[in-house]
Amino acid sequence: MNATQLLIRYGFKASDVNGKFNGQPSHAGKLLNQTLVNIGATIDELGFVSEQSWAAALKTASSQVDRCGGECLVNPVEHELPLADIDLSMRGICQWMNALGMYTIHSCDGHGRRTPTVGTLTRLTRKQIELLRMIAPEGMAIRPREKAIEFDCGDRKELLLQLAERLYEIHLNPCSLSRYEAEQFKHRLIEWLSVPGESGKEAQIRQLLRGRLRSIADDLFVDRAGNLCAAIYCGEGPTVLLSAHMDIYQELENDRCIIQEGTILRSSNGILGADDRAGIAVIMEVADNIHQLQFNGTLKIAFTVEEEIGLVGSQKLDRYFLADVDAAIVVDRRGTRDIVTSCRGVIPFCSEEYGMLFEKAGRLADMNDWKVTAGGSSDAKILAQSFGIPSVNLSAGYMNEHTEWETVDYVAAYETSRLIKSFLNQQLSTAIKTGGRDNLLPD
Structure with a gap:
């Protein structure tokens, strides 16, 4: 897996290393840099790191950086997403949904007992729901609720990470939707x-x-x-x-x-x-x-x-x-x-x-x-x-x-x-x- 994939699947992009928000180092940047310190690699060396090692270092870094007070306390329209407070396998989905204008206020990967879910600031439009269904990996069912989306993929969390990649692809190049x-x-x-x-x-x-x-x-x-x-x-x-x-x-x-x-x-x-x-x-x-x-x-x-x-x-x-x-x-x-x-x-x-x-x-x-x-x-x-x-x-x-x-x-x-x-x-x-x-x- 290349470095870009590793970053995208967990809600980062390479530029976050030097990222700023309101003139200050961004939360995503702090989290990414701490993860790189934990794993002992630079951003250019990330392609040689296994996803298992990367995820472990990221999980540790999430408890080392300043927290933002919980996902529900952040307005995604005005502030950065509190990536450190989001379940690992949901971070990419939440980050790139927000980048596409589908603003999220809470999420949960289900912890092996429930269906992974993302709560949204407003009810998603029909077009947004159709987009999610269109790009969902095989084996995943998209189920809209009033102000939430369920990502039914059984115990296959890999599908959540694949969906994050696809959301980012659409964000980066809308023409790829075709x-x-x-x-x-x-x-x-x-x-x-x-x-x-x-x-x-x-x-x-x-x-x-x-x-x-x-x-x-x-x-x-x-x-x-x-x-x-x-x-x-x-x-x-x-x-x-x-x-x-x-x-x-x-x-x-x-x-x-x-x-x-x-x-x-x-x-x-x-x-x-x-x-x-x-x-x-x-x-x-x-x-x-x-x-x-x-x-x-x-x-x-x-x-x-x-x-x-x-x-x-x-x-x-x-x-x-x-x-x-x-x-x-x-x-x-x-x-x-x-x-x-x-x-x-x-x-x-x-x-x-x-x-x-x-x-x-x-x-x-x-x-x-x-x-x-x-x-x-x-x-x-x-x-x-x-x-x-x-x-x-x-x-x-x-x-x-x-x-x-x-x-x-x-x-x-x-x-x-x-x-x-x-x-x-x-x-x-x-x-x-x-x-x-x-x-x-x-x-």
Whole structure:
């Protein structure tokens, strides 16, 4: 274990050696320096010290420095945390929770009899609780109480120290949160990849999607063709349609399992089904978070049937449902970072301006390599040609579809959801309403 890890896990950073608070040596600095004296090492030599020796020296130092009067007597908004008064395995969690604005007033590691708990100055927000759950190590359950959080990890105190490292990582680099978000997305994607449903046999996937959408959609129905249609109202503004197809190329093998290699998922036997289960996962990720975005308008969703046998379902979509749609986003393109605006450069789906809005959304989300390109046939072609809706088809992260070598990069798929969120969150969709749907159609 390196020196930085040792420090972070127990609520320190290297600069605490010379740390000041209100012009005086900080409590953290005094505690850290006394620990280094006890262990007979400098900060630069800490990487050669075992964690067991470090923890023992730190425990001794905690009784050697001036105490601050107990954790409950310190306002963390105005004063330093009294690290010496906090249980060893909770110090890192408390320190970095406070650094992230989750102010703590007491904590306990449970002492082997109870669940480790941190009391907070105010009730944590939903977003803060979701962050803790997202980065919690495997084997730890986060349980919010009125003004407290329980960290249920059994007798595995190592998980508390791991959580401290992750909290510090988010504090140091907020962008690293997307890595944990992608891991959460992966688990949801695998759930969808496990659902069968070749063309004409979409009943199971449709039922599951309908159940998931029921709690978030304001309108939800199955049209005569079997397409699942939903609407989520988010105020006044444009109506944007998200679409993916529910059928897969052929049925999943009964004995297959999903294998992970880095960020790539593949099937042990037969097709993976990421075409277009990945598109479904992306759209559900957006739908689940739509009310956390600065999107004003209506989000409509169409999960279509029988795409794999000739774009059948999209051709039979309910015209009344599509009547007020200003623009559409289909998620059914292979590869990564493609914004498809035409079929082979011959049949356009939209104007150049509409495609460029997604390049801009990519740049605003620090993903500069999303680019407009030509692609193949998809439901985007039907939405543009048959219904007059400007459409794009975005990469869903899968490759080698319709073969036993099919794969999906779950991080790439998650980043497609980030692109759509950026498009909606940055109010780029208002350009649709301002310019009018006809201006986004091809000339």
